[in-house]
Amino acid sequence: MESVTEQMKEYVWSASKKNRYTQCGFHWKMIFEDQITSKTDRRYADVGTIVHETIKTFLRMQEAKTASHPETKDLLESIMKDLWDNSLNTLKPRANKCLDNFSNFFIDLRNKCPDLLRGAIIEKKISTTINPIDPIKIRGIIDFYSPVLGLLIDWKTGAAITLYPPMAFQGKMYEILIRSLNYEMPKTMFLMLQNNLQIDLPAMTDSWLIQELISCRDGVLAGQFPKRRGALCAWCPFQIRCVTDGICLWNL
Numbered sequence: 001m002e003s004v005t006e007q008m009k010e011y012v013w014s015a016s017k018k019n020r021y022t023q024c025g026f027h028w029k030m031i032f033e034d035q036i037t038s039k040t041d042r043r044y045a046d047v048g049t050i051v052h053e054t055i056k057t058f059l060r061m062q063e064a065k066t067a068s069h070p071e072t073k074d075l076l077e078s079i080m081k082d083l084w085d086n087s088l089n090t091l092k093p094r095a096n097k098c099l100d101n102f103s104n105f106f107i108d109l110r111n112k113c114p115d116l117l118r119g120a121i122i123e124k125k126i127s128t129t130i131n132p133i134d135p136i137k138i139r140g141i142i143d144f145y146s147p148v149l150g151l152l153i154d155w156k157t158g159a160a161i162t163l164y165p166p167m168a169f170q171g172k173m174y175e176i177l178i179r180s181l182n183y184e185m186p187k188t189m190f191l192m193l194q195n196n197l198q199i200d201l202p203a204m205t206d207s208w209l210i211q212e213l214i215s216c217r218d219g220v221l222a223g224q225f226p227k228r229r230g231a232l233c234a235w236c237p238f239q240i241r242c243v244t245d246g247i248c249l250w251n252l
Ligand code: SF4
Pocket: 024, 025, 026, 027, 227, 228, 229, 230, 232, 233, 236, 237, 238, 239, 242
């Protein structure tokens, strides 16, 4: 059987896996090591998936033509209509707001740069290996990259008002993934589709990201899964396991 060290050589880190470990090691262990499935409220995630799928379909259809604002909005709405799940109807206003803000953003950007979509990368999964002296595999899905602008954009269906650490890590990882395909060093930004805010990723070094990943990997290798109480606890499906971990109930 493969040792844990051997398994970690093949382990592929995504930004969400790394961020989950940083937020709470025990939560990470439940999902990725013990592979415990849990029932969580996935409605917001499902809306996010539908909005992303709508934008992806729209951009692929638009790659070769221009659209006025009403056309853009109508097209986005008709694409989403085919993808929509009626059990999510209470969250429809949220999805509509995302499409409205995306539509305004897209029209504005394409007015400034008609070639925006030439050679664009749209919702593409990219994998690479970084840090040759101590290799680590990484993978991520790029929402959008325009080689013409050298601009990488990640759409978010939430409403953050500032760059927080997990986003910074995700943005830096995407930047490295795009560079692995020999594209120019991109400018990276997050578009918050709920509040129409554009948040830029500041310049950060590759070594910062590598050190963060090494620290998580070594923590997993050492069997360190610290419980970190914080915002994640409010919707954590492992609350009972977290409290009873290490307690032998029949000895109580
Ligand atoms: S309840 Fe909080 S501390 Fe416990 S596993 Fe969940 S996120 Fe971690």
